Amino acid sequence: MHIRDLAGEALAGLLARPVRTALTTLGTVLGITTLVVTLGVAATAGNQIVGRFDELVATAITVEVPESENVPLVEWDAIDRLTRLRGVESAAAVAESKDGANVSVRANAIVDPTRVTAQTLTVMAATTGLPEAARGRIVRGRFYDAGHIRRGDRVAVIGDQAAKMLGIGDLDRAPAIFVGGHAYTVIGILGDLRRERNLSTAVIVPPTVGRRFGLRDVTRVLVNTSLGAAGLIAGQAPDALSPGNGDMLQVIAPPSPTRARDQAQADANALFLILGLVSLVVGAVGIANVTLVTVMERIAEIGLRRSLGAARRHVAAQFLLESTLIGLAGGVIGASLGVVTVVGVSAAKQWTPLLDVRLALAAPVAGAVVGLLAGLYPALRAARMEPVDALR
Template sequence: MHVHDLIGEALAGMLAKPVRSALTTLGTVLGITTLVVTVGVAATAGNQIVGRFDELVATAITVEVPESEHTPLVEWDAVDRVTRLRGVESAAAVAESKDSTNLSVRSNDIVDPTRVTTQSMTVLTATVGLPEAARGRMVQGRFYDTGHIRRGDRVAVIGDRAAQQLGITRLDRSPAIFIGKHAYTVIGIIGDLRRERNLSTAVIVPPTVGRRFGLRDVTRVLVNTSLGAADLIARQAPAALSPGNGDMLQVVAPPSPTRARDKAQDDVNALFLILGLVSLVVGAVGIANVTLVTVMERVPEIGLRRSLGAARRHIAAQFLLESTLIGLTGGVIGAGVGVVTVVAVSAAKQWTPLLDVRLAIAAPIAGAVVGLLAGLYPALRAARMEPVDALR
C-alpha cells in the first residue's frame, strides 16, 4: 500500500464516524489544554502571589504634595522629621515640574553638526537622602551634600542612562554638562534604581540650584519603611511633613498585610478552580465517549427493545440514567480520594488540612450533573434509531 493510499484509508476511517472522532479529538485537545493551562496559570498565579508579598512594594510610601498658592505645604527640612519616626529607614523630598522636563542638556559647548550632542532631559531637585530613598546606589562619584546645598554650588548628579546618552564615562576630570547657557559639574552618577527608575535619564541638582528652573516647592516625598511599618507610617507621615495641613497631602501606601493575604488566597482559589473546571470538562468528554461506544455496541439490543414496544423516551432515559450513574459513582469515589489526598499531603508537608464539607457533599452531585450532560448526545442518538435499521 502506497503512502497516499494509507493516508486516504486513515482519513476515511476518521470521517466514517465523525462524531466519535470529534469526541476523541476533543479529549486529546482538552488533555493538552489542561497541561498548558496548569503550567501557564500556575506560573502566572505564582508570580502574582509573590508580587503581592514583595518586600519592596510592601515598604514603599509616596506622599504627593499638591501646589499651594501661598506658602508651600511641605518645607525642604520637613524630611528630617519623617526620618525620626520609628520604622522609617530612609526618606527624601523631590521637586519636579512641567517646566523642568525636556530641557536641553549637552555635555560640551562645542557645536558639531555631525553629532547629536544635545539631549532633552528632565531636571529635578531632591534632598541628600535620594539615593537611599530611591533604592539605588552611586555608580560613580558621590551625591551632593548639605554643604553643596548651603553654598549653592553648581553641581549635578545624573542617571546612568543619562550619562550614556551624554557620553560621560569618567568623573576623575570633573566633567561638566550645560543646561541652557550655564555649566554644572557632574560629581556623581546614580544607577541600579529599584524605585523612581525615571531618575536614570534625569539630571538632579541641589534645591538651591533648582530654583533657577522653577523647582521651589516639594512635589513628592519618598519614604521607605521597615517591613510591617508601612501602615503606621502612612498615617503619621502627613502630620510630620505638614503639621495642620496633613489632610491635604495624598499618601500612596501599600495595601495592608490582611488585604494582601486575602488577595493571595483569592488568587490561589481562582487558580485551582480553573484547573478543576478543566478537569471536569475532560471527564465529561470521557463519559460521552464511553456512552457513545456503548450505544454503538448495543445497537441490536436497542432495535429489539424498540420492536417490543419501547418508545424513544425509554431508550433515551436508559442511557441518560447510565451516564448519570457513571458520573455519580465517579463523584463519590473522587470526593473520597480527594479528601484522603488532601489529608495525606498535609501530613507529609506538616500542614493543617482545611476541608470544606460543602464541597465534599456537592462533589457527587456535580459528578452526576456532568454525567447527565455528557450522555445527552449518545442518548439522543440511541433514541433516534429505527427498529428495522437496528435489527438489520
C-alpha cells in the same frame, strides 16, 4: 433489576474494554485537572498580585509643599524628623522650579554645529534618600552623600534616559556635564524607577548646589511606608515636616485599593473558571461520543437483554451508570492531579498555595455529573431500541 446487579453489569461493561475506558476517562481527567489547576493557580497568583499591588500602590505618599514668600514651609533637614516616624521606610525631599524645568545640558564643552550636543533637561535638587524614595537604584556609580551637600560639591546624578541622551555610559573617568556654563561631575546614574519616572530624564544635584537654579525650597516630599501604615503616616507627616504649618501642606495618600483589588481578582477567577469549564465540556463531549459508539457496538447485547425481559429503564440505567462511573473516576484522578500541580507550581515559584478544599472535594462530584449528562443521549438511544430490530 437489583442495584448490585446493575452496578456489576456496568462495571463489567467498562472492564470489557479497558483501553477505551481509560482513554474516555482521560478526557474527564484533563477537564477536571484543568479546572482545579486554573482555579488554584488563579487564587495563588492572585494573592501574589494583590500583595504586590498593595506594596507598590498602597504605600506611596506624596506631600506637596506650596511656595512661601517668607521662610520655607519645609526645611531640608525636616526629612530626618519624618523618617523617625514608625512605619516610614524611606523618604526624600525634592525641589523643582520653573527655572530648572528646561535647562540646556551638554556632555562636553565643544560646540559642534554639525551635530546636536545639548539636550533640554530638568534640573532638580533632592536629599540623599531619593533612590529609595523613588523606588529605584543607582545602576552606575553612586549617589551623593551628606558630605557632598555640606561642602557644596559640583556633583550630579542623572537619570538613565538622560545618560543615553547625553552619551554617558562609563563613569570611571568622572565625566562632566555642563549646566548653565558650569561643569558638574557625574557620579551616578539613577534607573529602574518604579515611582517618579520623570527622574529618568532629569539632572539631580545636591540642595546646596540647586540654589543656583532657583531650587531653594522643598516643593515635594516622597514617602514610602510599610504596608498598612499609609493612612497613619498621611496624618502625621505634615506636622513632622512643618510643625505649626502642617495644615498648609497637601498630602496625597493612596485610596483604599480593596474594592479595585477584589474586582480584579474576581475578574481573573472568572476568566480561569471559564477556561476550566471549556476543558470540562470537551471532556464531556468525549464521553458522549465514546458512549454512543459503545451503544452502537453493543446493539446485539441490548437486543438480547431486552428479549430476556430487561425493560427500557434497565438498559438506560446501565449506560448512564457506565458513563457516570467514567466521569467519577476522571473526577477523582483529575482532582488529585490538580491539587498536586497547584502545590508543585507554588513550591517552584515560592508562593503560598491557595486552594479551596471544597473545590477539591466537589471535583469528583462534578466529574460524575458530567459523565451522567454526557451519557443521557446514548442511554436514551439504547433504551429506544426494539428487541427484534436489535437482534436482526
